[in-house]
Amino acid sequence: MTAHDQTDVTDSAPADLPEVVGVLGGGRMGAGIAHAFLVRGPRVVVVENDEAAAEAARARVVTSVGRAAERGLLTSTVDEALGRLNVTTAADDLAGAGLVVEAVPEDTDLKLEVLRRAERVAPGAVLATNTSSLSVSGIAAGLKAPERFIGLHFFNPVPASDLVEVVVGEQTGDDLVEQARGWVTALGKTAITVQDSPGFASSRLGVAIALEAMRMVQEGVASAQDIDTAMTLGYRHPVGPLRTTDIVGLDVRLAIAEHLTRELGPRFEPPQVLRDKVAAGELGRKTGRGFYDW
Incomplete structure (x- = not known):
């Protein structure tokens, strides 16, 4: 984006x-x-x-x-x-x-x-x-x-x-x-x-990157902010994948990931941290909290 x-x-x-x-x-x-x-x-x-x-x-x-x-x-x-x-x-x-x-x-x-x-x-x-x-x-x-x-x-x-x-x-x-x-x-x-293909080009690639970033948070590899900084400074992404997820909405990302899992297989399986945050109502910017506090 x-x-x-x-x-x-x-x-x-x-x-x-x-x-x-x-x-x-x-x-x-x-x-x-x-x-x-x-x-x-x-x-x-x-x-x-x-x-x-x-x-x-x-x-x-x-x-x-x-x-x-x-x-x-x-x-x-x-x-x-x-x-x-x-x-x-x-x-x-x-x-x-x-x-x-x-x-x-x-x-x-x-x-x-x-x-x-x-x-x-x-x-x-x-x-x-x-x-x-x-x-x-x-x-x-x-x-x-x-x-x-x-x-x-x-x-x-x-x-x-x-x-x-x-x-x-x-x-x-x-x-x-x-x-x-x-x-x-x-x-x-x-x-x-x-x-016409599941996730088209942008959602398919964007969700894949975001899901891997979430797995890294879940596994304690790095903080959400540091992962996003890696992508903004290292790859010149204007917004990191986790901040983007907060802007889009974690519930929206979860629904897309579940759809892509059904269509394309387990590589799009949503990580547990995403499911947990959605269940807790932490949907990102629109609720004031997601991977970041807004």
Whole structure:
């Protein structure tokens, strides 16, 4: 995961970005994806499941755009940028979207539920999933138009991350792959193309490194901080694997590791220290404690 400041905003959507982009789910990732498109010009519709969640999602995007403005990264005003944002509980507001990205929790049934709803109200839209580990082809099999479905795996924090994995399912159209890569470029980010495979490229490698780092902590080889320092100074990783795990969430890492174990075998078996911390509610930054105290 690399980071840089979000580049300048445009006042209207570039020709190679949809005029309207939908985001299903306004949590940390969904709000970040909304920010990434919003500051590039499209109108953005974020759909949440209730009013409280919608208000929280709006607050996340407002805060994120405000921080970008404070750093001098907006060429429009905050009000102009946020004027293109609609946070709603009504899926019908997605009508007319050219792209809808789901960013709900890593549950195939939940993802299919929200994507099918989007497919009904925005039949002309390209649908995308932000999953970091689930099968794009498997999700596509439950949709009416699997050739118009693709993986767009953004990285946390989305506004500052350079990378997006474009994940190609078995039925994803070739033209859509190129279109998606163009969208990523228009966001000021770099696309890599990955065939649908458990963990794709980034999660598979990132989780493998993180799990080994956890085993080293468990075995008393070194402290979490010293292991991370080895990777940041010795290998030029911008953030060490254990601090990254805290940022992502230990529960999220555990779920991905269990999925990869089922798909790829015991080399991804989660170490006991990870299971223990999740059981104790030590999920990382979001709970105040993981491998670090926050």
